[in-house]
Amino acid sequence: MVKVNCAALPDNLLESEMFGYVKGAFTGADRDKPGRFQEADGGTIFLDEIGDMPVALQAKLLRVLEDKEFYPLGGRRVVKVDVRIISATNRGLCDMVKEKTFREDLYYRLNVMRLSIPALAERRSDLPLLISHIMKRLAIARKLEALKITGPAMEILLNHDYPGNVREMENILEHAAIICRGEEIAPRHLPLYLQKDEKREPSPETCAPTLEKSMDDHEKSAISGALENCRGNRGKAARLLGMDRSTLWRKMKKHGIAGD
Template identity: 50%
Template structure:
């Protein structure tokens, strides 16, 4: 923005005071030099209060913390247009805005500082939520009927201290739902702690949850409190409870029934008032029938039960989630991604998301690596989304002089595509891919060898080779 010395100061002030966009300028020390009428109205702060203060003291925007558009303009010498952010106004209200920035230059070409214009989008956001039927609870957003039923009962459920069981496939947001319950409860000022029970052997899981006394085992030189002690009067999430052993299930059942636990190596019990939320991606009723889960523990944790639907059952939420992920990644990366093209959205809506919301988030993160500005197009999507059936078509299409594919060939082709897609979503981590596909890691290795799939030698998590990780 160039300041014309021949244009009267009064004329400039009249123009700045008449527009509906907020405008302010800063000097090289980031102190506000001017502040127009609209800026006062949007921020709820008078110009007398604003002028002379640092801009971040006035605006308190999330952009100020790590990705200030005005700072980038001052450093890089280029303008930024319509960056989305929000500010906290003088009434402690969150106000969504879009900002545009430029250098403040006089007629002599001297850089005096920076100028920022910003527009209040509160009404736009309100109308958009009304039109889209968006409903939000904590960090979860949805317009699906199934999710809105959960949102409706969540406040009542949060008031209770009863144990909750959350069931849902991997990546559906079970921990987010547990956090929402905690944040709505009277325990919200105390700790929320989550632990993946399936990731630890019994003795380590017990020491993590209940703590231990000095001398309980080799290396236990002093007492260590566990997560139940750390979460006292708060909430603890026992994730993947279906992956625990029968011995641990007996120990946990006693804790839930007696409301007390015993640290490893201890002789005295410790009372607890922690609220327990359990989560699993497995069918516990089937596990009871096969003897893999205790019936008495199931009834103890199944006092209140919520089922999170997979993303394929709530595809109407895909655009909403994409918007959420784009806004979050814009703040983190500083990239000006405006959205998704209709062609890319069509591909995203036609996918069934075996990895659920976590997979969709990974897809958008993949796009941010390839798309540096503008809109995400099909070329920015992972290959398996751009041509999801390419391999199957090559195997099954009838061509002159070629026989039709047999049933086993078609099955193998589909299986190969599913395995490759799961591996790509999990950065070639065989263990995570096997869990997503619902099979044991050794089963996945056998299938990889059977299908003769060419994969990198290094596992995405452990760094072990495929041959040695059997």
């Protein structure tokens, strides 16, 4: 799959990145360069943040969808492609259509099969699984056996709303992994904006029972979610959660989760 982030490039470069250019199309174009659509010919192209695509370029994309052809930047010879297009955005395209900042015809041409993914704030039960997955990935990247999170730090992470969704979570955890230098990730290792409530931290005697209950609730939710996603297969659920089957069985028994 060929990927293009429509928000990552200036408007004047996005067209040449997507559709390529011919020699002499602009200063410095000393050779022909195929674009991402030509690279994806016969396959799939993923257009991320399509809501940030300039209106002028949307017309060119519409032609690719309808006629399966386009002109490279500066070119006079049409290029034909057969490409499946997958697009994504976190912007409200319906509102953009009304505001004339996104073409209505392109919107309906793209909107064949639509998947709406709720924000992380609406998927609290997924947070422990996502945190665990990202932590494992960071540990591998940093060549560590494991990265661990203290209870108070986990409590902060589980209560955050993540307006930036998964990307924000990834950035938060990567920041913490860099700052902690191999130690357990504690609240002090998290970005400052997540530490704003720590100045009024209650005494350990007061917070311990509440924290323990909260962690148990999140653990139960994570296990139930993993079992549901794996259709009750405990082996697959254990791998997803990063634990062995005996540990999973023990925790299921602890939380009163039924299993085959």
